[in-house]
Every structure is written in C-alpha cells, then in structure tokens.
Amino acid sequence: MPSQTDDLVHDDDVAVAADFLDYLRExxxxxxxxxxxxxxxxxxxxxxxxxxxxxxxxxxxxxxFVGNLFVTQPGWDPSLPxxxxxxxxxxxxxxxxxxxAAGVAIGLGVxxxxxxxxxxxxxxVTLLAxxxxxxxxxxxxxxxxxxxxxxxxxxxxENVFRFDSGRSLASHMxxxxxxxxxxxxxxxxxxxxxxxxYIEPHIEQGPVLVDAGIAVGIVTGIRxxxxxxxxxxxxxxxxxxxxPRVARRDAVMAATAFVQEIEGYWLAQEAAxxxxxxxxxxxxTSASQHTITKIPGEVHFTLDxxxxxxxxxxxxxxxxxxxxxxxxxARHVSIDLGPHTHAQAATMDGDLRARLRRLAVAHGIPAMxxxxxxxxxxxxxxxxxxxxxxxxIRNDKGSHNPDEAMEIAxxxxxxxxxxxxxxxxxx
Ligand SMILES: [Zn+2]
Numbered sequence: 001m002p003s004q005t006d007d008l009v010h011d012d013d014v015a016v017a018a019d020f021l022d023y024l025r026e027x028x029x030x031x032x033x034x035x036x037x038x039x040x041x042x043x044x045x046x047x048x049x050x051x052x053x054x055x056x057x058x059x060x061x062x063x064x065f066v067g068n069l070f071v072t073q074p075g076w077d078p079s080l081p082x083x084x085x086x087x088x089x090x091x092x093x094x095x096x097x098x099x100x101a102a103g104v105a106i107g108l109g110v111x112x113x114x115x116x117x118x119x120x121x122x123x124x125v126t127l128l129a130x131x132x133x134x135x136x137x138x139x140x141x142x143x144x145x146x147x148x149x150x151x152x153x154x155x156x157x158e159n160v161f162r163f164d165s166g167r168s169l170a171s172h173m174x175x176x177x178x179x180x181x182x183x184x185x186x187x188x189x190x191x192x193x194x195x196x197x198y199i200e201p202h203i204e205q206g207p208v209l210v211d212a213g214i215a216v217g218i219v220t221g222i223r224x225x226x227x228x229x230x231x232x233x234x235x236x237x238x239x240x241x242x243x244p245r246v247a248r249r250d251a252v253m254a255a256t257a258f259v260q261e262i263e264g265y266w267l268a269q270e271a272a273x274x275x276x277x278x279x280x281x282x283x284x285t286s287a288s289q290h291t292i293t294k295i296p297g298e299v300h301f302t303l304d305x306x307x308x309x310x311x312x313x314x315x316x317x318x319x320x321x322x323x324x325x326x327x328x329x330a331r332h333v334s335i336d337l338g339p340h341t342h343a344q345a346a347t348m349d350g351d352l353r354a355r356l357r358r359l360a361v362a363h364g365i366p367a368m369x370x371x372x373x374x375x376x377x378x379x380x381x382x383x384x385x386x387x388x389x390x391x392x393i394r395n396d397k398g399s400h401n402p403d404e405a406m407e408i409a410x411x412x413x414x415x416x417x418x419x420x421x422x423x424x425x426x427x
Contacts, residue, residue: 008419009113014412016053017109023049024089025097033402036091037164038132038143039067039172046089046101050129053108057115064189065179066147067131071107073114075124075426081196082124083426085110085418086377088133088144093164095134096404102393102411103201104129109415110422121426123196130377136400137162138169141343145377149384150188157184192384197352197425200378200388201414203395203406208370210396215410216367216417217392218356221308222379223275223371224345226317228303230338233258235331237289237297248295252285254331255299259283261323262303265316275308275371276316303337308371310345346379349387352421356389359420365413374399391418 027049028034028042036042047069051061054071062070075082087103107127114125131144140160146152157170157180165172170180204210209217235249262278269276283301290296303320307313317340324335353369360367372378372390382388393414396405 007117008423009109009412009416010116012116013109013113014408014415016057016112017105017411017415018408020049020053020105020108021097021101024101028091028097030094033094034091034097035093035095036089037093037162038090038134038137039162039169039176040137043090043131044176047129050089050104050108054111054127057112059111059115064148065182065187066144066189067173067176067178068144068148068189069129071111071127071129073111073121073125075121077122078124080123081194082126083121083422084126084128084195084198085422086128086130086145086198086200086381087202088130088377090132090134090137092134092136092400094402095400096402098203098395098404098406099205099399100133100202102203102406106201106411106415106418110419113419114422119427121422123426125422125426133377137164139163140169141375142377142380143169145190145380147183148188148190149192149380150186151380152183154184154186192381192386195381195386197349198378198381198386198388199352199391199418199421200376201391201393201418202376203399203404204370204392205374205395205399207396207398209368209392209394212368214366214368215394215413216360216365217370217394218353218360218367219348219372219390219392220353220369221275221348221371222346222376222382222390223277223306223308223373224310224313225304225306225343225375226313226340227305228337228340231301231303231336232338233299233328233333233335235297235333236295238295240293240295243295249297249332250295251299251333252296254327254333254335255283255301257327257331258320258324258335259301261327262320265319269312269316274312276305276312277307277373278303278305278316306373308345308347313342313345343375344379344383346382346388348382348389352387352389355421355424356391356417359424360417363416363420365417367417389421
C-alpha cells in the first residue's frame with residue numbers, strides 16, 4: 001500500500017482494486033498460474049465479481065449483447081460523450097493474474113474514488129470490462145471490442161473455434177447468454193462519437209520499465225504487425241561431401257542470408273530512429289528428409305515484424321521482397337514469403353499523452369513514454385477515431401506466464417495518474 005495519498009486516490013480505493021485482483025486469483029487458480037477462458041467459467045466469474053463490487057459501490061451496470069460489461073458513474077450532463085476506462089478479464093491458460101485484470105481493477109479504483117468523494121462529473125465515467133481479448137482461446141484478435149463496435153466479421157462467429165473445446169465462438173457466446181446473431185448483423189454497443197476518451201491501463205509485457213526503474217509508462221503507440229506464417233526456401237538436396245560450393249543450392253545457407261538481411265534492415269531502422277522489431281520464431285528443415293550428411297533442400301520459417309508506424313512496415317515488406325528475389329537468384333534457390341497479414345498500428349492521442357506527462361510530473365508519479373509491443377483493445381478504439389491512451393504498469397518477468405510480477409504500489413501509482421486524468425477531462 002502506498003503511504004502517500006492525495007485527495008483523488010485514497011488507500012481505500014487502492015484496496016478495492018487490490019481486493020478485486022485477489023478474489024480473481026483465488027477463484028481462477030489453475031497451477032501453475034490462473035486460467036480464465038474467454039466466454040468460459042473464469043471470465044464469467046470475473047465479470048460476476050466486477051458486477052457485485054460495482055453494485056456495492058452504487059454504480060450503474062449494463063451488459064451488451066457481446067457480454068461486455070459497462071460500469072458507469074453517470075455525469076450530470078448525459079448529452080456529453082463519456083470518459084471510458086477499459087480492459088479485459090480473460091487470461092491465457094496457466095497465465096498470470098494481472099494481464100488485463102489490472103486495468104479493470106484500476107478503473108474500479110477510479111470509480112471507487114469518485115463515489116467516496118461524492119464527486120459528480122459532467123461526463124459519465126464508464127469502466128468497460130471487455131470480453132475475449134486473449135487470442136490463445138479463440139485465434140482472432142480483439143473479439144469483444146470489435147464486436148462492440150459492430151466490426152467483427154460475421155464469419156468469425158462460426159469459423160473461429162476455442163482451442164480447448166473445438167466449439168465455435170457463436171456457440172460459446174450463446175452458452176454464456178449473449179447474442180451472436182446481433183454480432184453477425186453488425187449491431188453496435190460502442191459508438192465512437194459517444195466516447196470522449198478511452199484509457200486502457202495494462203501491465204507492461206516487456207522489461208523496459210523494470211530496467212529503467214520507473215513505475216508507470218505512458219504509451220506512445222500500439223505496434224501493428226506484418227506476419228508471414230508460411231515462408232519457404234527451396235533448393236536441392238545433395239551429398240554433404242560430394243558437391244562443390246558453387247554447385248550447391250543450399251536452402252539453409254540462403255535462408256540464413258535472408259534472416260541476416262532482416263537484421264540488417266532492423267539495424268538501419270534503429271540508426272534512423274524508427275520503431276521496428278522483427279522475429280523469426282520458427283525455422284526448420286524437413287524432418288522427414290534432413291540428415292547431418294545431406295545438403296538441405298528445403299527450409300520453412302515464419303516472420304513477424306512490428307512497428308508503431310504502418311509506413312515502416314510497408315517499407316520493410318517491399319524491401320525484403322526485393323532482397324528475397326536477389327538472394328534467391330544469387331544462390332540458385334527459390335524463396336517464397338507466402339501470404340502475409342497486416343494488423344494496423346494505432347497512434348495514441350497526442351493531447352491525452354501530453355496531459356498524462358504533465359499530470360505525472362505534477363503528482364510526483366515516476367513515468368516515462370514507451371511503445372506497446374503487444375496488441376490491445378485500445379487499438380480498436382484508436383482506429384475508430386476515439387482519442388485513446390494507454391498507461392503501463394511496471395511488471396517483472398513479462399506476461400502470459402504465471403511469473404508475471406506487478407507490485408500493488410506500482411498499480412497505485414498508475415491508478416493515481418488515471419484518476420488525475422479523469423479528474424481533468426470528465427469534470
Ligand atoms: Zn492483456
């Protein structure tokens with residue numbers, strides 16, 4: 001618990017948030033870690049608990065046809081667009097307790113503070129608990145937020161299956177009492193024009209804040225990605241001793257030259273100050289054919305590139321396509337990058353970022369700016385034109401694993417910063 005409090009956030013508000021997290025952990029233990037399946041028992045439990053706590057605080061509750069839960073402190077002018085704080089309550093199998101839930105807990109703490117102070121903002125302040133963010137359950141991104149905006153493609157309902165049950169998204173959604181047929185029609189419970197600002201607090205999923213010794217992060221943008229899941233290099237199998245170098249069509253040598261090209265591009269981007277990361281997460285020869293004494297004739301690999309800047313991603317795609325052709329020609333192999341997918345990067349609102357920077361200084365909250373490497377529902381809001389911001393909380397050992405380690409004192413700092421922003425833009 002922080003010893004230092006100010007009027008906006010009291011130790012009691014931090015305790016509401018921390019108790020909520022404790023309850024979630026105790027009720028979704030699945031050693032090692034916790035599991036909260038999207039449209040499953042864990043997520044249901046978490047939503048029910050949020051509703052229970054929110055009712056006790058005297059807040060207004062509403063669940064949409066997707067299952068997203070809106071918890072609102074009404075404003076005195078209902079015609080004004082609301083200030084929204086949002087995050088998700090599902091958690092990957094055997095994951096940590098804080099990914100997603102810490103953001104909802106912070107929203108709950110902010111609302112608890114408003115109730116405690118008897119504050120009546122001009123704008124409504126809404127905490128949104130978003131369904132099904134973790135792609136490990138249903139392999140499609142941002143289900144709850146996209147469905148809320150009426151943007152989830154109808155075919156995802158029948159053609160996306162939960163990994164554990166094998167049943168469709170529509171089936172699980174209906175089982176939890178929601179209405180996939182309204183999702184299919186593209187109905188919307190979220191309308192950009194009715195949201196003044198969207199703020200998503202989240203634990204940091206990388207080591208930047210821990211390494212910097214700073215409790216709170218102000219996110220500059222959410223990295224988009226370009227992904228190639230089926231890259232291949234094809235050469236010719238041959239005897240490891242009998243074929244001279246110039247006569248070889250070695251798929252591994254060509255593939256590694258291409259990977260070196262990726263790293264070279266990365267270094268150039270870094271030198272130019274551009275945001276860029278790249279990962280070759282899978283890289284393998286054909287298990288049925290390769291041996292220590294054979295020149296490899298075939299390599300398959302994946303490539304995941306991310307940047308805050310869509311132009312950087314498109315330039316990388318163009319550059320690497322040319323390099324693939326050059327390397328293939330020089331080494332007498334074929335390089336096929338296969339189809340790629342592109343998730344748009346999202347820019348965080350400049351005004352909200354400036355306010356957060358100023359408020360952090362004014363309230364003595366140690367904070368720094370950084371990009372978000374992981375995707376978040378916030379990208380959906382930002383790309384719908386809602387002024388959006390993310391606040392990161394220092395967290396050791398990454399996320400999506402049982403070892404994630406966020407200190408409640410750090411969460412309290414993020415809570416103070418979000419409360420200060422709400423105080424400035426909702427009243
Ligand atoms: Zn998350």
